[in-house]
Amino acid sequence: MNMETGNPIIQTKGLTLHYGEFEALKGIDMDILSQEITAFIGPSGCGKSTFLKTLNRMQDLVPGVRIDGEVTFHGKDIFAKDVDVTWLRKKIGMVFQKANPFPMSIYDNIAYGPRLHSHIKKAQMDEIVENALRGAALWDEVKDRLKKSALGLSGGQQQRLCIARAMAVEPEVILMDEPTSALDPASTMKIEELMTHLKKKYTVIIVTHNMQQAARISDKCAFFLVGELVEMGPTDRVFSTPKDKRTEDYITGRFG
Amino acid sequence: MNMETGNPIIQTKGLTLHYGEFEALKGIDMDILSQEITAFIGPSGCGKSTFLKTLNRMQDLVPGVRIDGEVTFHGKDIFAKDVDVTWLRKKIGMVFQKANPFPMSIYDNIAYGPRLHSHIKKAQMDEIVENALRGAALWDEVKDRLKKSALGLSGGQQQRLCIARAMAVEPEVILMDEPTSALDPASTMKIEELMTHLKKKYTVIIVTHNMQQAARISDKCAFFLVGELVEMGPTDRVFSTPKDKRTEDYITGRFG
Amino acid sequence: LSGCGSNNSSSTAAGSSKAADSSAAASAEDSSTSKELSGKISTGGSTSMEAVIGALQEAFAETYPDVDITYDPTGSGAGITGATEGSLDIGLSSRDLKEDETGVTGTKIALDGISIIVNKDNPITDLSLEDLARIATGEVKNWSELGGNDAEIVFVGREAGSGTRDGFESIVGVEDKCVYSEELTATGAVIAKVQSNPNAIGYASLSAVDESVKTLTIDKVAPSEETVQDGSYAIQRPFVFVTKDGAEQSDAVKTFIEFATSKDADELIRAAGAVPLA
Amino acid sequence: MKSKSRVLKNGLRTTFVYVAAAITMAVLVGIIGYVLYKGVPELSWQLITSVPSVTKKVDGIFPYILNTLYVILLSLLIVLPLGVGAAVYLTEYARNKHLIRVIEFTTETLAGIPSIIYGLVGMLVFCQMLGFQSSLLAGCLTLVVMTLPTIIRTTQESLKAVPVSYREGALGLGATKWHIVRTIVLPSSADGIITGCILAVGRIVGESAALLFTAGFGKIVADTIFEAYSRSGATLSVALYMTAFEEGKFDVAWAIAALLLVIVLIINLAARAVRAKTRKKNK
């Protein structure tokens, strides 16, 4: 694995987040390198999703949230006044735990994002859709039913469709929040495979409950505990010789 | 444990039950002895609840059910024309998987049953309520809030309340369908304790998914599989030296 | 102001004579000129006048298809108010203007008998005005006192403010003294009531009464075109066009008023069940 | 065994239930049956397509049918964007909980105000203050206010049923709120909006008190749409009131009553069909 190849594409400094009175993130400092897969692990409720959603400002939508500290994307403060959130979210795509294709055709699902951001001709759009579906290893399965509703796909296919949809807007980073936790082993395998392909082009950040999965696919691994970043480093190292006692306990299944 | 002390209080002979076309119980023969705890175990969908509900004719309420074979209570056919179902259900009480106190006060929950069956004076009712709550080891926890809504109790307290409510109509048999499956370990412990007390006065039949629980508390154990009674006998014996290969497989966790 | 009543009659007289001329002229003229007349005439008020207005409207539209006549059946009171406030070109009232209703002029266009109706099964055929008054005030409570069946009298009338009620009460002399068994809000409802209740007696516009009920003679006079016209049938009231004094009237409005007060309108008024002016 | 009084009480309770159900059904069958029995024989193609005329002595209800359609059309045209907009605001935009509560409370309040009060206020505001006179337009505007709560509530419910994950997915792609509302939220809640419309149409068709004071009683077929809305006109319900109680033409009145019943029946069936479809879709 190529560990130190990328440059920090996203950096956070002292990132603190409150839901009302409750401090969900307690001063997180983190560098995320480009063209790598970073996995977030930690017990339920430790703030993984919260952290993830802060990175593309999806957290803005939750009422009563207060964010302190800094998050930069390519060195630029994402909370700066002049940052266009829609642009940021285009650059930092997201895939959710539960596959959430829109209730429209497969084609329109993929085309939804590109249409938002620019005016694209039919032929060009066809190409974008095909590329995105190929990229998500879904093209062969759906090429004959592009005009059919996306809701008719199986769970695993739907999740890959969501990945394809995220890719269609040409992001640089893809955030994935437990993308396989609702899927069967076969579909999970497919998506894990897909992710290792993705990192050639994208920076991937994935939240997972599945330690094996983190070990299998990620380059870096970050362990969270009640709002703190306990430890982060090359995945091999974190799993083989965790520096922190709590990381070790978690990895060996003593809690969580 | 005292194994052969009781007399058969409930007996079934060739009990077969169809939900429409589907045969949920396939000719069950069983003797249930009084003052014992009988546990029903078996994988999900094998018909444990169905069998249990047949014993107090709660199954009558399900449309499209056909019952063949015989069930006797104290030697009397419970399906005979002259049997009053309400009397049968008073004699054979029931506690459900999910605690289901009525949305009324704790006191009224307990008093509900007795009020149905006879006209009882206030002072006497107070006594009945107190005894039932003591019997369910709940009195000390609720004696100061008898007039408060039962829905304000914790899950474990609610389940004990339901047991107390069942006891208040002075049944001879208490059927329990996974009474602890929705509870935390502490509450489960309390209820298991309670059950061993109960058998001094009542015959208890309990459905459980928890093998340890069955082993801990029951005198007899019956193993069901897809509508058949595979094996029944003293719990010690069934767990130590099951006669049937399938029972062994189940107990050792090879399926289910 | 006090001369309001006389004002009415004089303008009516003037109007009708003039109208006769102009309508004659209109019919003599080339129809192409009449077609040029266009615009909107808003009328509204008395509900009893609905049929009359409907008939006039239909006939007028045949000659002047471009003139648009609207009619809101809001009641005589609202008609007079509308004319006073200028929101209506012509207010319709089924009673004469009262003294305090100033700033407007009333033009009679027709008369209406107020029929006294009873159920068909009622043996009574004639009542005197006095008997009627005694019934209305509740002095007489049983039909047997008037030679009818031994049954309680059910006196039904209209709601306060109705032109029909106003006409009936003022002529019979029972203003503010009526004891109604039921107050209904429309002519048809009164007829239906009398039709369905054997002991009922009520009053309703002559124009609306049909065979479903029995019309009584009052002091031996039956309501009809002649008796109303010559005044021998006492219980009657005028149908009045109310216009605002000093307001600028469009040609269309003028022509319509002329048409309504002309002899040509008589047949239409008759068709609508009302009585043309003598 | 059961005590005598217990058996008696059980019997009584059961009897009461059956008697009540029987009364309800008798009332149902009685009213619906009677109206149809009286009205259907009077309903003829001739009646439906004729314009009533005093001089020609013709009965007809064509203008009323036309007016009813006009009123439905314009009212929906106005209330739909308003109501859907308000519902979208409540579920998608509003952040202030107090404001949401106030809006929801006022919506409930509007739903409870009786039509006679709508009639009076409509008369004061639309006919007099804004100078629309008694006209279909004034009637429509009054009905808009009356049906607003219906549209808001049904739309709101169906908006709430749109999964949050759809919105999240679109946001994650960089969509703006309005874009999400337009392309995802509103299309997925079309069923609820349609149900709201159907219910509103039901209310509009049945309304008489409010329209009597605001839309008047014209029975003329207007030449232009504009003219139709600027003059008074009776819908079927108002016409029923006028023909029966003013003109005493009960045969026509029964015919209108039967026609109304059939319309209400169709409206209910349509609403049911949409609801059934929604339920199937949600499964």
Added chain:
Amino acid sequence: MRVKHLIEKVMNSIFFICGMVAIACVVLITIYMLVSGLPAIFEIGPIDFLFGTEWKSTAADPSYGILPFILTSMWGTAGATLIGVPVGLLTAVFLAKIAPKKLAAPVSAAVELLAGIPSVVYGLVGMLVLVPAVAQAFELSNGACLLSAILVLSIMILPNIISVSVTALNAVPKEYEEASLALGATTSETYFKVSVPAAKSGIAAGIVLGIGRAVGEAMAVMMVAGNVANMPGIFKSVTFLTTAVSKEMSYASGLQREALFSIALVLFIFIMIINGVLGAVLKRGNKHEK
């Protein structure tokens, strides 16, 4: 980018405005009711107006006392509730719990139809069928009276009560009923001692809704109540608040007209109180469910 933000802002404002429309309407209606209703009350005198027992709006010496209307509305509503609620509730129990699906479905549909029938149709049937029937049954000279109005109103509120109660009863968790049956209760005991009490906040909401409808109904009542301004009596010809307004409004002028607006104001206040109660009932119900 700029354009997108502009559209976003504009749409935000549009939706905000739509959201405000409901508030604006209520405020406007309230203001208009007050402005048009208060003057006459003060001119007549609040006591004379509210507690006067004589209404003679067009007499030479007019009197404007609306106590008869207020009492009639109260009596009428109470009567309709007294008949409509038990029948409706029991029917709801039947439909939700007892009736086989094949019967329940068409009856529910018919109940919905009943709710959709225009009030004028009720008025028509009431006047031509119910009023004569009442006259015959009670040997009255005229059947147009409070009783007839009560009967019509009970029928009109029936669908409200039934459909809301059925929904509430169906929402009662099955577990409650199972628990009751397992204690040896009969089905009827279970329905009345467990299901109905558990559904009570929903049922109460249905009842308040029905009361609201009864208080506000005008057209149907006008055809059957007789409309004379008598103090209420079960066999007397009476006027409700609603019919007092609608019957004279078209013909009224001057103080009479203003007094009619005052009656409408009183009616409006009644309705607001009922709405408040409804809100409270629903809120309490929601809290209970939590």
